[in-house]
Amino acid sequence: MDKNTKVTIMGLGYIGLPTAALIASKGINVLGVDVQQKVVDIINSGKIHIVEPELDGIVKHDVERGFLKAATEPQKADVFLIAVPTPFKGSEHEPDLKYVDSATRMILPQLEEGNLFIIESTSPVGTTEKMATLIFSERPELEGKIYIAYCPERVLPGNVIYELKNNDRAIGGIDEASTKKAVEFYRLFVTGDLHETNARTAEMTKLVENASRDVQIAFANELSMICDEVNIDVWELINLANKHPRVHILQPGTGVGGHCIAVDPWFIVSEFKEKAKIIRTAREINNYKTEWVIEKIKNKALEFELKEGRKPKIACFGLAFKPNIDDLRESPALQVVNSLTLDGFDVLAVEPNVTIKDEKGIRLYSIEDAIQKSDIGFKLVNHSSFKSLPKQIQNFVN
Numbered sequence: 001m002d003k004n005t006k007v008t009i010m011g012l013g014y015i016g017l018p019t020a021a022l023i024a025s026k027g028i029n030v031l032g033v034d035v036q037q038k039v040v041d042i043i044n045s046g047k048i049h050i051v052e053p054e055l056d057g058i059v060k061h062d063v064e065r066g067f068l069k070a071a072t073e074p075q076k077a078d079v080f081l082i083a084v085p086t087p088f089k090g091s092e093h094e095p096d097l098k099y100v101d102s103a104t105r106m107i108l109p110q111l112e113e114g115n116l117f118i119i120e121s122t123s124p125v126g127t128t129e130k131m132a133t134l135i136f137s138e139r140p141e142l143e144g145k146i147y148i149a150y151c152p153e154r155v156l157p158g159n160v161i162y163e164l165k166n167n168d169r170a171i172g173g174i175d176e177a178s179t180k181k182a183v184e185f186y187r188l189f190v191t192g193d194l195h196e197t198n199a200r201t202a203e204m205t206k207l208v209e210n211a212s213r214d215v216q217i218a219f220a221n222e223l224s225m226i227c228d229e230v231n232i233d234v235w236e237l238i239n240l241a242n243k244h245p246r247v248h249i250l251q252p253g254t255g256v257g258g259h260c261i262a263v264d265p266w267f268i269v270s271e272f273k274e275k276a277k278i279i280r281t282a283r284e285i286n287n288y289k290t291e292w293v294i295e296k297i298k299n300k301a302l303e304f305e306l307k308e309g310r311k312p313k314i315a316c317f318g319l320a321f322k323p324n325i326d327d328l329r330e331s332p333a334l335q336v337v338n339s340l341t342l343d344g345f346d347v348l349a350v351e352p353n354v355t356i357k358d359e360k361g362i363r364l365y366s367i368e369d370a371i372q373k374s375d376i377g378f379k380l381v382n383h384s385s386f387k388s389l390p391k392q393i394q395n396f397v398n
Contacts, residue, residue: 008077010103016083024068051326093266128199149173149182152206172202210264218282224252255290255332257321262330315374318381319351326353333380
């Protein structure tokens, strides 16, 4: 493969768009496909619809040079890359592959002999093989004549461009030839090491990475709740414990959000219900931490009401699932605000990374307005812009 390779990427969200932009920045023609015409129009104008450092400049440059275009329908290409969401469904948190399935079906008419089909969407074990079966059932003449592989992204929102380029990749095909072909493609734009494996192992690698993080965060969140009962400063405690050369406790927070750590562990639990005990417990602890935060805020509100004879105006600082981004997917802070609002509290929500004044039915306030108009306040996300908040605002993150 070389720079003459044509690439079609299905999905222009928090992973698809940065990936498209990085590949196009190497002088490779990329077509990004999204079902939302608004997203397509924004990108074709050289702008972006998400918050991610460095991305706006790269997209603008790619579009101006003609290497990046967006559309609502795929076109013929050499490489087709699936980067759509994979949410869960139902009370048992079973993975929902409808978007991966839909994206695969959209490109079926465009597939030709010699094409490379890659799934990057986080997926339960066996997904790549399922999509291969779908492709060959609809296009039997392609069996044995196209390459199919799985390569999960492993990036940190807020640093996506750097990590897409520099992080190692686990790449697994449905056969050895597919693995080799996918490695050849990623070498065009990834400087990190490319580790060859099979599709199932690559799929499980992504799930295990995020489940491991979830378990570590659960320990910190559980510790924070224990410390609260015995009036110990959990931040000081963790700092002191981490002085041990073999201890590294993470920081507690409002809960765990995002489309990876808050979701991926359930893909393991749903398939291995009897064996994934620690993974399930970690998910339950981190979900409970959000409920615990909600109750703490309600108790503070009740104390105010008993003292002042009226309900307080409550400022909640942060809605995103992590600092310095605009991504609200599975956000525990958003859950806190929604819960308080539904229970009749007057909430002044602050999210400086979202530019519109109303997000998901929640009216947004500036930092200054929220401080001035509120009676009590709580920091739910550790945005850089919150560093100078008044000391009386209770901190659930560090």
